[in-house]
Amino acid sequence: MKEFNVGVVGAGHVGLVTSACLADIGHWVTLVDVDEERMADLKVGEVPVYEPGLEALVDEVARRGRLRFSTELTSVVSAADVLFICVGTPQGDDGSADLSNVGAVAKSVGRALAEAEEREHPLVVVNKSTVPMGSGDYVSMLIQEGAAEAGNGSVDYRVVSNPEFLREGSAVYDSLFPDRIVLGAHRRDGLDVMRALYEPVVEQSFPTKLDPRPKVAVPFVTTDLASAEMIKYAANAFLATKISFINEIANICELVGADVGNVAHGVGLDERIGSRFLQAGMGWGGSCFPKDVAALKSVAREYDHQPVLLDAVVAVNELQWKQVITKLQRELHTLKGKRIALLGLAFKPNTDDLREAPSLKVARALNRRGARVTGYDPVAGKKAVRLQSDLRVVFDLYEALSEAHAAIVVTEWEEVRSLDLEEAASLMKPPKLLVDGRNALDPRAASAA
Template sequence: MKISVIGGGYVGLVSAVCFAQLGHTVGLIEIDIDRASSISRGSPQIYEKGLEALLSKHLEKSLHVSTAYDAIPDTEIFFICVGTPEGDNGHPDLSMIQSACQSLGRSLIDMDSYHVVVVKSTVPPGTTEGLVVPTVLEHSQRAGDEIGFCMNPEFLREGRAVEDFMHPDRIVIGSNDSRAGDWAESAYRGIEAPIVRTGIKSAEMIKYASNAFLATKISFANEIGNLCKRLGIDVYEVMEGVGMDHRISPHFLDAGAGFGGSCFPKDLSALIHLAEGMNEEPLILRSVQNVNERQPARMLELLQKKIGSLEGKRIAVLGLAFKNDTDDVRQSRSIPVILSLREMGARIAAYDPRANDNMKKMIHDIEYCSRATDALRDADACLLMTEWPEFGLLDEEFDLMKNRVIIEGRRILSCQDKEGICW
């Protein structure tokens, strides 16, 4: 098939290279000239396992990059993968969706054949039918039966996105008619996974509900972990037993500093505001959010109990990305910790295997180190924030500190004298 992917960000780029890997001819449309140029040179600008290799494999063969909407003439299916960041009021900012739909519509004016427009961006229920469909039709000057519309949410974990695309738990396709849904389904031919066919609004809600439930599991584990710590119980032993129940599963029950990234916080906030806008009180969702926002402060409370005032103290912060295997620092739990440390007068030495540069763009006035040992040298304490495997091997390196005061927000350290945030 001939596929065009609109948006060269995280979801768009991963989707484009994976569709090319499935044998389709793919055009990646990215209006940011610098990003498009970088991708065209084989540099994805994001770290994702296997992504750069696939990009190089298919670039200028079955994958073409353009800043215009004519990247692939006679495109059959358009996948909209632009960002929907959180707005000032908690609602997602849909301006990039609207702009993409306007440009896409204008590109379809002179095309007579049937096309399918698939929304892969995360959008509130009702957005595809209420915004995407009328905008595309208006600017294309075409009738509703000449263009099919679908919602196909992504479920890509950062750090494992290529694997998740090629080996998904399920593929969800919401469509306004069976023909459009069939076309969207055919784009995934070659992938073995259950196909869930729904209405468009249901597909939009499946994405939000999935992320909200996973976030709920994390905050639940953290709340139980906070209680377990007071009782002297190992929460990881507890959650191992809990997770063996097939109705619960062991996934997303790792207690720690909380969740971050580009999806969970944003999508949880959007779902809360959606509910409140419909006069529903999202009690559980609010609690999930509150637990997550408070969790990083517990590391600072532990730190102060151990070393007292933080004024002038050198604190090593290991891990800046919101999780391992990515350089994404969006909503990382390291951010509120670093900002609080700075307010308390601490001197911060930070290190991350991949995310130093991205964190520098957000927080300038701290020391960034090229190795964990550089951050640990002469430190009064260490806070571990990201579960990079290399951190799990640290032990004697902590002897470089003034005192071995080690608090971990992710359970990965093998040394004996560390203390967990909630275990």
């Protein structure tokens, strides 16, 4: 395989995973970020995000010299064959994606290219940040503008869209064994470089300790820039729709006496539908689904198109966590003076991400109604306290349950799934109400306890 010099801009979740995995499959990678403190931490082996397997992988490839850390973009651009942009695109007030970070990087890349010596090959600039359709052309324009401002308007580069499909909690696995790799570009030579870069993943030729190897080959999808950008938004919007759909079905099941778990199983056996993302619960959160659905809705409205289905998907999701409050009020009558335990705080297991997490919305609503809330999470607890100071956080599951009038399963951590229901009941105060917001526990065993 050909070994590339790769620059990755942005030391967040996506940038860290991307840089570590590219280094692991045999490339020479430099991770760049303007946050000097974060880069200093990384140089001594402190990874700022929780992701299973990532810290060990970063340490390994750094010790092998395959991964380096820098705060200087200019030198990285000069040496790189491929440069990934992995900076944040936060949601604006109107739901649109804020491209200011992407734009700043693009202009800096243009200036760096203008100041560098003449290149043997064009720099391939890869947009891995989640961006709306047309952003590839926007990045290209800003690179050109940055170069012109530096006095050289004839810089050589190619812009490629390469959306990420990483699930928090399994991002390293998803990078090395993806369902597909999607690339979009206006010119073929940029795609050819990316095919060579990803050859070990596409052909699954890199060494792995997993036996058997999960995949023998990975589909390599090439298209135009706008279509590649749209694939990411469409995929996340569909998954969010699927979750909202099963939650709507769950609400109807509760009314008619049906078991949504059995319903989802029966529906999921249909090969046209599939069983994944049919787990009813408190709704979706995190950094991707809320932001990406909002951005897609914003794009639709730019063209005077009303995204009726996406509006409904969001409305159903918003109702899910509110129904938990309604159930508590129905059973406890008043929440004033009641102690409520939240079992899990992160928006999903195996991550410390609390962005748009139902737990914090529920905690705020309970506090406003006079309840006292104690939260448990094995990973996200300290972060939760920083975000919500009136939330009491403990790191022992049974301590959270002690003296609680009600408990809510918010995140289906393995510790929560394996909860000793009899011990939990012995610690709680009447009426000892358990609201399983993730359908993670056996309802018959819970009733018996």
